[in-house]
Amino acid sequence: MNNRCTVVLEAVEPVAHGDTLSGIDNSTNVRLFMRSAILYNGQGVRVPDLSENALRSVLFRRTLHDQLLRALEIGQGQLSQATLNLLYSGGSMASGAQAPTNEIELGHRVKDLYPSLDLLGGSVNDFILPRSRLRVTCWPLVREYASLISLLYPEYVAESEKVSIYDLLSEEVRTRGTGDESSGNQMLYQYEVLAAGARFLVELTFDEWTPEATRSAATCALQSWDGFFGGQNRQGRGRMVLRDNEGLPDANIYTEFVTGHAEAMKAGLLDGSLGTGRMLCV
């Protein structure tokens, strides 16, 4: 069984950093990409990077669960907050959580019925589900990462050597009018972007025991993804396309699984039992 496959994400619009929600940014500052520490020519440097945590959320978690709820005909006001949070954000345990003695068994039953949760993991009211099956790793195809990329994917080294991440990095400045009385009251805001054309090698590694339906869910997610990543999507930033995505698992296995288990999956989401007979997300 091949436990690994890769895709390339290519930006067809500049990609911007996305965090405007959590209040951690000072909105008057330039919004910066996250920086990852790497050793480059023996020197430690921090270079702009895409967050694999965000890739998991945007490419897989959100996409799969939007699709799942559509397929199960679940709409507004039907899920508990805990279930909603589990599906879209990985869940949070409740205060005073006490895991039942059979938490491992319950966790595996949840993962058996919901391949998307098997793929991505999460936590319910009282415990954390057994480990997720998917590991996502991403490298910008740039000079700074070329020596690392050569260890596993030498076919991408020549491309990576052509450009530095700093050649791709720039800032965009936007203006926002705060009134209509004069031209002097515009608010400037700035954010970093990586240039259109930037490419990112994304590696998907599956756990040794990953069932076919779970592997298939990963492909299904990529095929259903709306193509936007990062911030400023409303003005087109972050539009990306998938390249070099041959060798992905067959997406039909997952869609057939959902069709075949629709009734149980829907009931488990609506009552918060997730198919276990015990109320896990209420």
Added chain:
Amino acid sequence: MRMIGPFPAMGRRAVDMGYSWAGMHHDWQQSDMTGLLVTAHMMTPYAPAMPHADVHIDSLLTWAVMQSLPAPVFFPSHSAAVMPCPLRLLWVDGAGHPLWASTPLLPAGDAIAAKEYWHKRYPSDRAELSNKRAANTSAGRWKEARVPMGVVTTSKLTGLCIGVEFEVHRLLSTITHIGKKTGTGYGRVAKWDVTPVGGLELSQVLSGHPVPVDSPIAENVTGYYKPSTGWTPPYWYAPWHSSCIVPSAQ
């Protein structure tokens, strides 16, 4: 040969195929063992688990043993279990827990200790799907979080062990990620090198590993006394912690 345990339950398929923990343990302990230098070539920063921050070779190997079986392994809830390992068995405590001849993996050459952050947010843009739309995202269960995480960037991690060369290499080669947060790409290992080291002394291996004070080996270890720490896989499992002599370098 000293027996170790308790072992976890093995899946029926593996049993039917002739696998047994005791058999694996016996075969490995009867095999030729040699001093080995283990090198992990790293592609991404790794996030050591805190507070027991080391990535131990024996932990990696026992995990790989479990993964390499043709059927899942069943652990009793809220407990841990012992796995056989192709490393020299140095000592067994009264409960059957083994002390293996291995060190942690440590950066070789340049390394950068850095802090990265991961974020958790309530899915406010999908709140209409919930039966309650209001959610307090600044306190309580739905609080949004920016969580700092210590990571180490290095090109190579190395460690020493005494074991069965072929088996150590075979098992480590199945491991693609080490440390925490592997789901988001941390700790990606490009390849493993396992090379024999002529004349490796046991004292060199013990110089990087906590040794229980109950063990007679502890007399030969230079370090400091630690009232309670992990010394056998799984290192995080506190009920198995005991008083150890911890090498000064740690």
